[in-house]
Amino acid sequence: MDYTTKIANQVFHHLFINAAGVYCQTFEELEQIQNAPCAGAVITKSATAKERSGNSEPRYFENSVEHNTINSMGLPNLGIDYYLNYVLKHSLKLPTLFSIVGLCQKEIIDNLKKLQASDFSGLTELNLSYPNVSGKPQIAYDFAATREILDNVFAFYSKPLGVKLPPYFDIAHFDQIAAILNDYPLAYVNAINSVGNGLVIDPETDTVMIKPKDGFGGLGGKQIKATALANVRALRQRLHPQIKIIATGGVTNGRNVYDHLLCGADLVSVGSQLGIEGPTVFARLEKELEEIFADKGITDLRQVRGKLKLIA
């Protein structure tokens, strides 16, 4: 299968990318994704202006039997300069996306001003959906704040930009966020981030699994697949066609990848299952996807992308 896909000035030859936050904290982790068979791109951990240690531990739990995770990392990262050094200093094998975050609007603007002034020429992903910083509401759940930030960003930022969104659960919210995003020259939207503020209990001890926020954390893996598919589908139906979609959420096998393509995904990102299985996951997913294509006699992605069928 020819997976060639373009987003802005970047050409991808495989569908898969790591989800920001997974296997992308350090140069070593980033290089493991660069060198992973069937990886199409790499994205850095969402970077703040300065290095952050993040929330106290335990802050991550994976159930590798059920392919589910919960996390409250709290945006630990090595700071924007570390990741800028990586993307500028290394002859990168794959298109490398730069994830940016800010705990306030000023930090977002300052980070993007630094990127704008740098020689970085790839895609930038503005994370508007981190669910694990106490006392901070998710920006993308505040539609006025989202519009204000995008106004301020696009007043100066001229490099290709995407936004990372949280899941929405109301048709009116799909309408509202799409109406906002369609007003801006976005290269893409990445949907979804983890499903915020879930709760997982240890049956042995009647205790929460993670320490921060008394156990509340972002959910990932199989348990969020239906929500992720719905968000990809709803956004694809509403966004201008030139705004591409990176689908994230619930991908643990080839059928999940196929389903995201049916919903309109241009690329597919893997978070929880990458964390559980490691970078060999991309080759497994691609193999399973090719088996589905063979069964269905599919030879071109245009036969799948956005071709979800409804009941007449």
Ligand SMILES: O=C1NC(=O)NC(C(=O)O)N1
């Ligand atoms: O955007 C994020 N999504 C998550 O699920 N976790 C991280 C974090 O907590 O750093 N950030």
